[in-house]
Amino acid sequence: MVLLSFDIEEFDMPFEYGGEISFEEQLEISRRGLIEILALLSKHNAKATFFSTVVFAENNKDLIVQLLEEGHELASHTWFHSKFSVEDLKKSREKLAEMFGTNVSGLRMPRMKKVDYKDVEAAGYTYNSSVNPTFLPGKYNNLGVSRTFFREGKLLQVPASVSPILRIPLFWLSFHNFPLVFYKFLSKAVLKKDNYLNIYFHPWEFAGIKDEKLKLPAFTTKNTGHEMVQRFDEYLGWLNKNGFRFGTFQEFERKANV
Template sequence: MILLSFDIEEFDMPLEYNGEIPLDEQLAVSRKGLQNILRILNQNQVKATFFSTVIFAQNNQDLVRQLLEEGHELASHTWFHSEFEEKHLAESKQELERLFDTKVVGLRMPRMMAVSEDAVSDAGYFYNSSINPTYLPGRYNNFNVSRQPFWQKRSLQFPASVSTIFRIPLFWLSFHNFPLSVYKLLSKLSINSTGFLNIYFHPWEFADISNPKYKLPSFTFKNTNEEMVNRFDDFIKWAKKNNYQFSTTREFLEDWTQKNKN
């Protein structure tokens, strides 16, 4: 089973590198990328999960309604991408539900930040997909965390997928920088090991982010824009050719919970 997910957010990454990008441009870049994502998913008839900040959702209500109408899942990426208070856990969930008349049960913290699991549970989330079970210098050390879903308080933790050897993250940077044949092999091995592939991307990867004023290091925008559109479409077609199924995160975890009841 393959779980595709997208963190739909303000494209604020240039600010991490002292680049320049106003909020309206952050939103415009991500909007263009989301349009490309929805087109690819629709053409290939696969479902995915979208973790949205409230700021992005408020400014792109037409696209969020479109993704819901096309059968995708909407989940929370909190209120802002670069600013967080614990109250945003409940407030973002409630606002997304109010805006789009849908049940929001999933959470992913911006930049996979650590968060109080008591607060996540109290906010009413069924699952939290905010952990990468690997070591990423300067970000987190989760090398000993389970690669399988596990309960933490009253919420289900759903780790992102990593390779079977050395726990190399199979996230967006790997997808851009590894040869696609290598990424496919690592994905296959991970699926064989855990039974699923939980991978995440961002809409701005499917747009042009090579502007020098963003001051991004080259590894962050390698194979983005049209190259990413083509690589991603190729990956989905490869997966379908190999008879892998696709699901929203909510549906997969509801089924997993039923199968793993005591």
């Protein structure tokens, strides 16, 4: 099963690099990208899970309704993307469920921030996908975490996928910077070893973010915008051609509970 997921949020990444962007621009860029994503998923009949901040969802209710109507899953990316308190776990889950009348059972922390599983469980979630089980200089060292899904208490932990050998991450930056043929090779290796693939992206990757005022480093903007749309279109087509099935995290969770 291919677990495609998208963290839909305010595009605040420029602030990490001293760039400038208004709140309105943050939302507009992410909205544009989400429209592209939904069109690609529809084209390839691919289901996905969308981890949304409450802020983004409140400002893009029509797109959240659309993705739910098209059979995708809505999960929580907490309330804000740039700040967090433990109370946001429960508040965001309940707010998203209330706004859209859907079961919100999953969590992904912004920037894969570490969170205590007991707090996640207490907030009413049944699964969490907030860890990249690899070493990323300056970000995190999770080499001691299981490569594949595991349980902490009653909570199902679903780490992002990394290669069976060397734990090469298959997250969004890899998709932009690796040759696509190599990314496909890694994807196939993970699917063969683990029987599932958990990869995540963001709407702003599918929008134009090469504006100089954003001050984003080249490794974050490579193959974004139109290039990303083309690249992702080819990748989804390749997955379908090879007979790999797409599923939501809730579907995966049901299988894990059997």
